[in-house]
Amino acid sequence: MTLSTFKTPVTIVSGFLGGGKTTLLGNLLNQTHDRTLALIVNEFGEVSIDGPLLETREDGVELHDVHGGLLAYGGEGDAFRRTLHALKDRRHTFDHVLIETSGLAVPTAVMVTLEEPEFSSDFALDATLVVVDTPLLLAGAFSAEAAEEAARSAARVFGAQLEYADVAVLNKIDSLTDADLLQAEADVRHRAPRVRFIELAYGARLDTQLTLGLNLHGRRSAAHQAPVSGAPGTLAQPLHDHSALDGHAHGDLDAHVHSLSTHQHFHEHDPGWQSFRLTSDDAQNVPELVRTVQNVARVFPVLRVKGFVQGEDGGRHAVQAVRSRVEVHPAPVNADAANELIFIGYHVSRKKVTEALQRALPQRWA
């Protein structure tokens, strides 16, 4: 096939804040040696944390960091569109495009852009994945009936992400039982009956062969050519039973394509979601900082915190919080900004969070 007729496949990786998109992509990049990947990462907020975390990956990957809001289409200042144009001009240099959308974005904006005449002869949607924070799903964190407004808005965003997904990836499942996994699968199927496959990602890992090149939007669906998905243990039966999976699948994608043009209101961003960046010039007592971030997430509607800090121990650390679960990892060497933390929440007051940090910590954050 000549380059003029061959369309470069594009995989969209969507999923709610903190579900594990970047971790999963990082693992995928490390294990994919048979093709060159171009990666577009979009983060909510004006500062990129995911970019430095992914930049340390192997050769054979080029990273385009489009942070600062949601991926949108239209308008002169559309950084995503500019990036896609740049990729289009030299698409012979890579085999596959991966797009990580922000945790508050719905993938339809990207899907619609790919279908536009200026891109549709060069790029073809391969599949849309949605990465699911399975323990949070099971804990009812995405309940439309939740008492808190933040949870209800999260449920709306997550529901819209699932609605347009071909593949739901159950992530963070390492300590879950088979019964939990079955319940999560049933929940996803109930919320999004059009999801074609449910895949299990142990430790945020997916097999490259089951992730890239699925061709779910091609003329003949790969769903009927190659089996996808799998799970060990007693769960193996329902998820290995591909006829059952096909039973849930669409025979074609007309319904998806149709609904794309009729559901554009999902692109509208709920203005209740806000992010802000706090910085500090002081070296941090990391355990104390972790406790404080945990408390902030319990007291305020903060659903995500991420950033880099310099520890009093001399080490540089990446801080990652999803709700009140906080993790600290060694920071990549290229993450050399000052101490900075990005807070993402729903109607969250920067002033109050700053005051809470100032009350709890001797180091100054502002």
Ligand SMILES: Nc1nc2c(ncn2[C@@H]2O[C@H](COP(=O)(O)OP(=O)(O)OP(=O)(O)O)[C@@H](O)[C@H]2O)c(=O)[nH]1
């Ligand atoms: N236990 C466990 N933790 C995970 C797994 N995948 C990701 N995490 C953790 O979840 C947190 C968020 O992971 P990210 O990969 O940054 O999530 P994300 O979806 O890219 O986050 P946003 O871009 O902010 O929406 C990090 O602390 C990860 O280490 C997993 O499979 N198991």
